[in-house]
Amino acid sequence: MQVLATAGHAAHGKSSLVRALTGMEPKEPGPALTGTAWTRLPSGRRVAFVDVPGDPRSVPAVLAGLAPAPAVLLAVAADEGWMPQSREHLEAAVALGVRSGVLAITRADVADPGIALRQARERLAGTPLAAAEAVAVSTVTGTGTAELAAALDRLTGRLPVPDPDAPVRLWVDHAFTAGRQSVVSGTLGAGTVRVDDELVLMPAGTRVRVRTIGCAGEPRDEVGGVSRVVLTLRDAGPVAPGMALVAPGRWSPTTSVDVRTRFGEASGRLARRMTLHIGAAAVRVGLRPLGPDTARLTLNARLALHVGDTGVLRDPDRRAIAGVSVLDVRPPTLVRRGAGAARARELASWPDRPDGALVLRRHGVLRRAELTGMGCAVPPDAVPLNGDWVADPAHWETLRDRLAAETARHAAERPGAPGLPLETVRLRLGLPARELVAALARPPLRIEGGDQLAGGQPEPEADGLQ
Template identity: 55%
Template sequence: MFVVATAGHVDHGKSTLVRALTGMEPDRWAEERRRGMTIDLGFAWTTLPTGATVAFVDVPGHERFVPNMLAGVGPVPAALVVVAADEGWMPQSTEHLAALDALGVAYGLLVVTRADLADPGPALATGRQRVAATSLGTVDAVAVSAVTGAGLPELRTALDRLAARLPAPAVDAPVRLWVDRTFTVRGSGTVVTGTLGAGRLRVDDELEIAGTGEPVRVRGLHSLGVAHAEVAAVARVAVNLRGTPRDALGRGDALLTPGRFGRTDLLDVRLAGDPAADLPATLMLHVGSAAVAARVRPLGPDTARLRLARPLPLLVGDRALLRDPGRHHVAGGVTVLDVAPPPLSRRGAAAARATVLSLLDGRPDLPGELRRRRLVRAGDLTRMGVPVHGRPVTGDWYADPDHWRDLGDRLAREVARHAGAHPLEPGAPVEVLRQRLDLPDRALVEALVRPPLRLHAGRVTATAGDALPEPVARAVARLRAAYAEQPFRAPEAAHLADLGLGPREIGAAVRAGALLKLADNVVLPPGAVDDALRVLAALPQPFTLSAARQALGTTRRVAVPLLELLDRRGATRRLPDDARVVVRS
């Protein structure tokens, strides 16, 4: 299937043409049939000579209903520009064509209707000229009469050629179904319709309502009046939602693949049309089936920041249009450049931002996004519409390579600075470093640690910074000299304090390997364990605590924790009678 939207002035025969092609009634309401004009969107479909199916979104032509027209055109990849031979080009012809151009619609046909009432030549010539100057470019043009049937076979053939030119849809893409109708069916509940431009829908799929984020489940699917277990793009589709009230969503809302779209009310865009400086402060943004008021802040000659009245599920590269409803004027097309732009709070920020935007083209670009954002999560990139590839620096964090290297250098400087300011601490706490580097996640600090830096117990230290501060080193040297003849006679707390070794100094010396801590205020030289084991191995086995104490020339205060340490290391084994044996020397 492919989907085509009609476009053109009111009462130029769009609905009559669709009826002649399909044999179906596109006008939905009795009021539409009574007044002879389309007020809301109509839908019909037919099979072409090649067997392809074309579905028509028949849009209203009257100026009062242009927003309805845009809701039908927005998600559709191709258009039928309709002009009546007896009236020629008219005001809504111009506005509809401008809307197609603004939305970047690149595929379509020109159809001149009522060829039985007037010579179609002038309308064909004018239409070709005007259409060729837009995104549609040069298109096939066919003159028809829905009354006599003249030209309809040629139009069907032209539609087949158009179908062959359309690009293949991205059926594996996430779903963003812009809702253009909502109604209820007795016994089934809420049904929404829209044009599925990408992705695929299946019965029992879970989706999100864009406006609220509320999860919903697909109860049933219909396309062209037939129930399906699965529908793939491009297609007109009706989605029956399980247990969802009708007022939960309406035209301009969207059904989304969960987790694949963000919602933004602030975006930076490139404009094609009126100069940014000439735009009024407020316009209507039309995208998909949505129409939302937007406050416009010009940034550069063709770039602006839009503040939307409500958030929309937009991606980088989306096309939209800005319209001034008061002047019945399409101000221009919009290409979304950034759906998560930075604040413009500092002096000169707007001018700097304009320079950045001047280099963007609306095509998602991972290296460029990383360069601008420096650090960003994979999920945030996905919700912007930026494909994610390569390896994250940690977890789901991606980083600009140059920024990541700079962070590593800064981390080393911050660790050294902390060591200088706090020489007795066992390194810089990860949380302190996170704050100093202004990082959003502790895991980023940990991922930045590279030799000679080391991470231990939530702190980062450098190998070169493990040397003891000079006062502590001198105190340890005095301690070892004082007890050189009695290495197992640990000094009392008072003596340690006299030497300048308080709890923090002892901790620093232990971390640096200059002292061995057996218990509170019980410290020995670092080689004491091996020396003690050699002394104990020379004793008759097994040996008692008393024998060990005497052989080591120390006190019970030292001997007990020393023997317990040897037990834990497996060098000695304690027997049931509390004696011990040396297991290995």
């Protein structure tokens, strides 16, 4: 299955298109602003549509519907042309990283679709949707409906197939609870959910178990992304839209991130209090500009994130948005004078999706599970330490040099004194765990009594020619 979100100005025929294509009324379990319907395309591929509202007051629901969808069906009415919500929905889709779509010129029985098509092409120029296939449609007469289905079939055939083994994160865009049972729905972007799977409900951190799975109106034992899914959970407690169900240990719960703005105004001109829309979540954040296109966000609620995640910063008062890419889910504290400027210089060279080598270089030493939780693979040249830990090679050699200097200084200042306490060494070297001191030590250094580093200055290694 693939999932497309509708987009476009209010009353431009988004829901009518979905009904014409699927023969269904878009709906969700329980009360909802958006609706879902599904069908099979001419090739036999299955597609689900998330039908978002066009009302300007419903922008959060629009963003929640667009965020997990890999493509959009953009509707522009032939008799009205490009309108304010056409622009707002396009900006939101681009900011969220949507790169594919189909343009439908609706109400082609009421007015010449050519004028609206030219307007739309002008507005789409310079965006990732500039080359979107366009079809003129009338849901009243049926003209163009078959051509639209064919265009959507071609589009879904080009969309990437997500990894079925990817870590699960299901953003909940609809939820209701009846007694001890909660029913949630959302777009599963990647990974596989199975009946009886244990997931973590964020931001609460509660472990919940999947009791049943529904997809396209049918019960399933398992379902993979991309799909619209309905899950029932038992004893999950309060569940609300904007929460997320995630695979345990595969994501980083965080309330502080460094981001790059990818669309919209420079970070310095953005409001200091904004709303971050990521997935179906809408979280108030404090913004601290770092560089021209980087900022530190402090979140009012924990989100389960990976580096490279994309979202939208929105200022409801100014109706301004800026797309963001998450660069670091465990950023350093910025307390010293000049720390913000130094951090901006560091982030300036980072790509929008940092890899494991860059993240490990930044942190120096991490547990393998921490790298995985950040969405990164362990780099092949990482130094393995005691099984759980890995280190950046250059950082590890620097630590060896610093350890040699510390032990030599201790021996010179206190001849005949006991060795250095491991905790003292750990603090001086900035290591996250005492066991790493033992991994760092090499002969003649040795651990004595389980908590002291003794042996004096280590001997230099042979150069391989001796």
